[in-house]
Amino acid sequence: MDGYDERHPDDRLASNHPLLLMHEGTPVGTARLDVTGPRLGVxxxxxxxxNLQRRGLGRLLMQEVESYARRVGLEQLxxxxxxxxEGFYQSLGWVAVRSDRENPLMTKSLSPGEIQ
Incomplete structure (x- = not known):
């Protein structure tokens, strides 16, 4: 990743959860879920x-992130x-709330106990 600092203190905050997607014993993807409010995660x-993109792993990763977010009590991401x-996230049910930005802000509501 361009500009990523593996020593950045945000990676070690108790409210931030680094997640790793494994496939056949090999790490293939990553995400971090930051709990920023009582029911909100970023x-x-x-x-x-x-070399593994466009094979459904991103979709799987996001399903796992959402499942984990529900387990820690989050209702909105x-x-x-x-x-x-942006199109990838929309295909997963995310909604753009600020498309006018360089990096559009998108949200997804999670219903407690909902299984996708």
């Missing part, structure tokens, strides 16, 4: 290995999506 640092990923 999804950050979403990435799938470049936000993401500052890369412009080229």
């Amino acid at each position: 999804v950050r640092l979403v990435a799938i290995e470049a 936000e993401v500052n999506a890369a412009k080229e990923a």
Whole structure:
């Protein structure tokens, strides 16, 4: 990732949850879920290995992020999506609330106990 600082203190905050997607024993994707309010989380640092993209792993990663978010009691998620990923998030039920930005702000409501 361009500009990522693995020593940034945000990665070590107790309210921020780094998540790793494993496939056949190999790490293939990552995301971080930051709990920013009583029921609100922000999804950050979403990435799938470049040579494994467009194989459904991003969809799987986001399903796992949402499942984890529900388990920790979150009801609403936000993401500052890369412009080229806006369609991907929309296909997963995310809604753009600020498309006028370089990285559109998108949200997704999670119903407690909902299974997708």
